Amino acid sequence: MSSGTAAAVSRGEELLRALPAHERAHLAKLSDQPLDIALRGLGISKIGQRLAIVASLRAASDGTTTGVSSSDKIVSVDVSDKHSTVSPSAAAPSASSDGSLSESQCIELLGELLVAYRDPAFLSKLRALRAEVTPTVYMQTLGRLVLTVQLPLFRKFGLPPDASGVDVMKHAIHRRIAEGNPEAQRKLEGLVNEARATLGLAPLPDARSKGTAEDLMASMIATDDDPDLLDAGTREKLESASRERRISAAASAYLHEQLRAGVRLNLLRSLLSMAEVGLPTASLSGRDAAEAPSRFADVAIWTTQPTAEDFMREHVLASRPAVLRGLVTARNWAPMRDFGDFDYLRRRCGHRKVLVKSLALDDTHGRPVFVSDPELRLPLLAFLDAVEQAEAHGARCPFYLGKVPLRAELPELDEDLKRASASPVDALAGCFGTPIPQGLFTYFGCDRNVTATHFDPSENMLICLFGTKRLWLYPPSDVHHLYPVPKRDGSRAAAPAFQTYADLPERLRATFPQVAHARPIEVNLVAGDVLYLPACWWHCVEGSKGRNMIINAWYQLHPRKRMLDDVRGGLCKDEEVDAAVDAASRRSRQA
Numbered sequence: 001m002s003s004g005t006a007a008a009v010s011r012g013e014e015l016l017r018a019l020p021a022h023e024r025a026h027l028a029k030l031s032d033q034p035l036d037i038a039l040r041g042l043g044i045s046k047i048g049q050r051l052a053i054v055a056s057l058r059a060a061s062d063g064t065t066t067g068v069s070s071s072d073k074i075v076s077v078d079v080s081d082k083h084s085t086v087s088p089s090a091a092a093p094s095a096s097s098d099g100s101l102s103e104s105q106c107i108e109l110l111g112e113l114l115v116a117y118r119d120p121a122f123l124s125k126l127r128a129l130r131a132e133v134t135p136t137v138y139m140q141t142l143g144r145l146v147l148t149v150q151l152p153l154f155r156k157f158g159l160p161p162d163a164s165g166v167d168v169m170k171h172a173i174h175r176r177i178a179e180g181n182p183e184a185q186r187k188l189e190g191l192v193n194e195a196r197a198t199l200g201l202a203p204l205p206d207a208r209s210k211g212t213a214e215d216l217m218a219s220m221i222a223t224d225d226d227p228d229l230l231d232a233g234t235r236e237k238l239e240s241a242s243r244e245r246r247i248s249a250a251a252s253a254y255l256h257e258q259l260r261a262g263v264r265l266n267l268l269r270s271l272l273s274m275a276e277v278g279l280p281t282a283s284l285s286g287r288d289a290a291e292a293p294s295r296f297a298d299v300a301i302w303t304t305q306p307t308a309e310d311f312m313r314e315h316v317l318a319s320r321p322a323v324l325r326g327l328v329t330a331r332n333w334a335p336m337r338d339f340g341d342f343d344y345l346r347r348r349c350g351h352r353k354v355l356v357k358s359l360a361l362d363d364t365h366g367r368p369v370f371v372s373d374p375e376l377r378l379p380l381l382a383f384l385d386a387v388e389q390a391e392a393h394g395a396r397c398p399f400y401l402g403k404v405p406l407r408a409e410l411p412e413l414d415e416d417l418k419r420a421s422a423s424p425v426d427a428l429a430g431c432f433g434t435p436i437p438q439g440l441f442t443y444f445g446c447d448r449n450v451t452a453t454h455f456d457p458s459e460n461m462l463i464c465l466f467g468t469k470r471l472w473l474y475p476p477s478d479v480h481h482l483y484p485v486p487k488r489d490g491s492r493a494a495a496p497a498f499q500t501y502a503d504l505p506e507r508l509r510a511t512f513p514q515v516a517h518a519r520p521i522e523v524n525l526v527a528g529d530v531l532y533l534p535a536c537w538w539h540c541v542e543g544s545k546g547r548n549m550i551i552n553a554w555y556q557l558h559p560r561k562r563m564l565d566d567v568r569g570g571l572c573k574d575e576e577v578d579a580a581v582d583a584a585s586r587r588s589r590q591a
Contacts, residue, residue: 015053101157101172103184109157110173110191116149117198130200142199171378175386178358178398213361213369214504217452217494218511220485234265238272248565251275254285263480270455270479270490274536277457278562279476283319283536286477289519296475299523301325305424312431315532316459317561321473323523324530327424328463334420336528339413339549340466342384349412350381357400360449364505367542369450369497370400380410387446387547401444402451414440417551424530425461425553432459433556441552445543453482453493453540458554460533464525467548471531472498472520474538481518482538497540525550 101109116122125145130138147163154165177188193203238259242252255271263271274284282288289296300315300322315322330337338344355374363369376399383399390397406414417440429435436458443451446467455476462469474482482493494512501509501516525531533539535557 101159101169101176103176103188105157106173106176106188107184107191109153109169110188110195112153112156113150114191114195114198116153117146117195119149122149123198126199138200146199167377171376171382174358174376175398178360211361212505213363213367213371213450213452214496214499214508216361216371217496218508220494221483221511234269234272235259238268241272241276247272247275248278248281250281250565250568251279251284254281266484266486266490267479269486270484273457273489273491274455274476274479277535278557279536280319280561280564280568282564282568283476283534286475288319289475289477295320296519297521299323299473299521303327305427308428308430311428311532312558312560316431316534316558317564319476319534319537319561321521321523321534321537322532323525324424324532325526326528328528328530332421333423335413335416335551336465338416340547342388345384345413346381348416349410350379350384352380352410352412353377354380354383354401354404354409356383357402358398360398360400363450363496363499365498367448367450367498368396368400369452370402371452374402374404383444390446396447397445399445400449401442402449404442404444405438405440406442407439410442413442423463425463428461428532429555431558432461433558433562436554436556441554442549443541443543443552444547444549446545446547447543448545449543449548450497451541452497453495453538455491455536455538456533456554457489457491457535459535459557460531461553461555462525462531462533463551463553464527464529464531465549465551466527467546468527468544469525469548469550470498470542471523471525471533472540473523473533474518474520476536476538478518478538481514481516483512483514493538498542 129141129145133141143163143166147166150166150169151161154169155161159165159168173188173192177185177192189204196203238252238255241247242256247255252275255268255275258268258271271284275281280288282291295318300320302322302324303326305324305327306314311322314320328336338348355377357370357372357374358376359372360368360370378399383401386399387397389395404410406417453472453474479490482495484490485492485494495515495518496504496508496512499515500518500520501512504512504515523531
């Protein structure tokens with residue numbers, strides 16, 4: 001045993017002796033990732049200390065020390081923030097001090113992979129596979145073939161020598177691209193794209209070539225007048241929705257009026273999506289704000305629990321945002337206390353893998369604007385470690401845990417929320433329709449993370465657990481001023497986040513002239529605040545510099561709100577609304 005190893009073993013034995021006997025016995029039986037998770041759960045957050053304990057346990061299993069007995073030989077243990085692996089045969093000499101692949105190691109690994117991919121024998125197998133199967137089957141089969149040349153390199157670089165090593169490698173490279181300097185980013189992306197081209201795969205998306213976040217947003221509407229891109233079938237969708245009564249008669253009349261007035265099809269698509277949700281026509285057209293402008297000049301703040309009846313009348317039926325302040329605290333609602341505790345999260349669900357966003361562009365104010373859906377999956381442990389490392393070094397965390405469905409990806413936290421005492425959200429749940437099937441969602445970030453302007457087709461009750469959130473809210477009728485992107489359902493806008501017309505770079509003012517007429521309302525949320533954000537209200541969101549987390553509960557519209565157009569138009573009587581509400585309540589209870 002070398003002097004360095006002996007010192008590590010001695011240090012590990014000292015740390016182990018400080019633990020209760022039953023914990024030592026439990027640890028001795030673990031191997032691989034569960035051991036590392038258990039050590040983190042015991043509050044041993046420093047990698048060096050965990051490595052020392054592992055060394056001590058290995059030595060005990062080998063019989064070279066009498067510190068702690070072990071019945072199972074430990075083959076490998078995850079000690080990195082990115083789930084790299086250290087094994088007895090190769091104690092990760094290639095791993096950096098934080099247990100992850102460094103920038104230079106990623107470049108070296110990609111270079112060696114590229115050589116392996118270009119080997120004539122491997123290329124021959126690739127050509128044969130491509131000739132024998134359909135493109136779909138090729139994509140499904142390619143991974144198994146490529147793994148045969150990746151495994152030796154995984155072993156060399158201390159990555160898991162199996163399919164999980166692919167995820168580890170992707171994550172390490174993706175992280176170094178996200179947090180590296182421009183020169184390193186270009187080099188890594190160039191190698192990745194060379195490797196992808198060799199395998200017959202499309203290159204990585206290059207958002208950075210667009211410049212700032214504002215430039216990228218401008219590029220999204222550069223072809224705004226292309227009828228093919230805007231889907232000329234939107235007119236038929238409107239006719240179909242009207243015939244099948246998926247929208248109210250009043251909404252149909254308003255949208256046809258807009259069509260005759262020559263509204264662009266991307267605007268019409270947004271309005272149609274809102275109408276199909278059931279948004280009353282007064283909100284679609286902006287008539288509600290025009291008739292009572294003072295009610296939409298700011299966001300009402302409640303410091304006492306409103307009754308469901310008052311909240312329904314004042315806010316839900318009126319599609320008017322509101323904040324409930326001071327009603328949720330760490331004393332009366334456990335998730336506020338627990339979810340900000342990284343050690344608790346590591347113990348509770350650190351082993352779970354979650355989707356994160358990593359493709360961000362800085363805007364002209366230096367804020368990272370995340371411009372894509374979540375595209376990278378990594379263990380929650382890795383995300384938490386990345387946040388802590390960024391904080392320790394004064395760097396920016398390259399990841400944002402955006403729109404994570406708790407039931408599917410972090411079920412332990414979903415269970416915590418179900419067990420928690422009632423919150424103001426529970427008291428007002430009767431103001432809405434049924435919850436969306438996916439359940440509750442969370443957003444967790446830092447470093448002023450920004451989400452671009454968009455609307456959600458559901459009623460939203462948002463709880464700020466820790467940190468702060470700044471939002472600009474726009475009424476649905478501001479669709480005419482926010483430049484909805486000509487894709488999908490028109491729920492995303494190209495108008496740059498948190499910028500009035502005067503704030504825009506001069507070169508972009510001619511691109512976004514209508515922004516001058518938008519009517520943003522600023523809301524600043526602190527821990528414990530609950531925001532009611534009505535369905536189809538446009539919004540952009542900026543998190544605090546430090547850690548920030550929210551929980552989102554989305555609901556369908558209440559039947560009474562969905563039927564407002566018919567009631568106002570005399571097409572539906574109050575008793576018919578009541579019958580619809582009762583039927584919806586029965587369906588909700590059955591669900």
